Amino acid sequence: MKKPSLRRNNSGQVLIVTSLLVALLLLSTIVFVMETEKDVPTIKTEETDPFINYQQTEKNTLISALANITKGGNSSILASDLETLNTAITSDSYLSMLQINYEPLNATPYQNGIWISWNDSQGITSAAVSFALNSSGLYSTSNIQYTTNVTSEISQNGNNTRIEDSLRQVNLTINLQNENGPALAQNFTFSFENTNSSWVKVDSPNITDFDNGTYTVTFNIETAQTHNPIYVQTLCQDQRGIITGANTTCGDVPP
Numbered sequence: 001m002k003k004p005s006l007r008r009n010n011s012g013q014v015l016i017v018t019s020l021l022v023a024l025l026l027l028s029t030i031v032f033v034m035e036t037e038k039d040v041p042t043i044k045t046e047e048t049d050p051f052i053n054y055q056q057t058e059k060n061t062l063i064s065a066l067a068n069i070t071k072g073g074n075s076s077i078l079a080s081d082l083e084t085l086n087t088a089i090t091s092d093s094y095l096s097m098l099q100i101n102y103e104p105l106n107a108t109p110y111q112n113g114i115w116i117s118w119n120d121s122q123g124i125t126s127a128a129v130s131f132a133l134n135s136s137g138l139y140s141t142s143n144i145q146y147t148t149n150v151t152s153e154i155s156q157n158g159n160n161t162r163i164e165d166s167l168r169q170v171n172l173t174i175n176l177q178n179e180n181g182p183a184l185a186q187n188f189t190f191s192f193e194n195t196n197s198s199w200v201k202v203d204s205p206n207i208t209d210f211d212n213g214t215y216t217v218t219f220n221i222e223t224a225q226t227h228n229p230i231y232v233q234t235l236c237q238d239q240r241g242i243i244t245g246a247n248t249t250c251g252d253v254p255p
Contacts, residue, residue: 051144058085061081098133118245122155160228169220182214184238200221232250234247
């Protein structure tokens with residue numbers, strides 16, 4: 001039997017980059033602070049550093065782009081979202097208060113800032129962009145360079161047990177991470193490959209959430225297949241809306 005390949009849903013629509021609204025609000029706050037800083041006593045830098053807020057806004061932009069792409073959107077949406085964000089920020093700052101330069105990562109395995117690898121037992125969906133920010137205040141200028149990375153990753157393994165005749169129970173263990181830390185899923189979709197090499201969606205899987213990024217899954221399938229293994233496809237949408245997929249070869253184990 002040929003090995004199954006993952007296919008993403010192509011019915012997605014372009015998502016609105018809501019983080020831009022956050023950026024505009026932050027800009028208004030920063031303008032007010034800089035106009036009145038003559039009257040402000042000494043304040044700790046970490047309490048007034050605008051870069052922290054911009055870094056979160058940029059990360060939200062990457063999250064929005066990845067969520068869009070994995071729902072079927074074009075990968076060029078990342079470049080479009082970044083340009084929209086840049087235009088919103090620099091136009092509101094009059095090009096003198098804050099300047100932003102960005103460069104989507106183009107080093108293997110990334111291409112134009114995007115890396116999507118949905119393979120056997122592991123799936124990775126990631127975006128990486130380098131930023132350089134220059135903030136000019138009334139009395140000082142600040143510069144910072146950094147790379148923002150957003151990654152959703154799943155790893156899984158599984159097996160199947162014959163219950164009777166053509167009825168089998170599939171057992172999966174799945175681990176989900178965001179930026180190398182445990183993460184929670186919003187939902188899962190499971191399918192198995194039937195004897196005619198078509199994918200059949202699984203209804204009503206039994207999912208146990210351990211609240212630490214680990215999930216166990218069981219479901220029963222009817223198949224005329226008399227040999228193992230059973231090929232299972234998993235699509236996992238994390239809490240941020242990013243979808244990551246992986247195939248798993250579930251070998252037969254005694255009941």
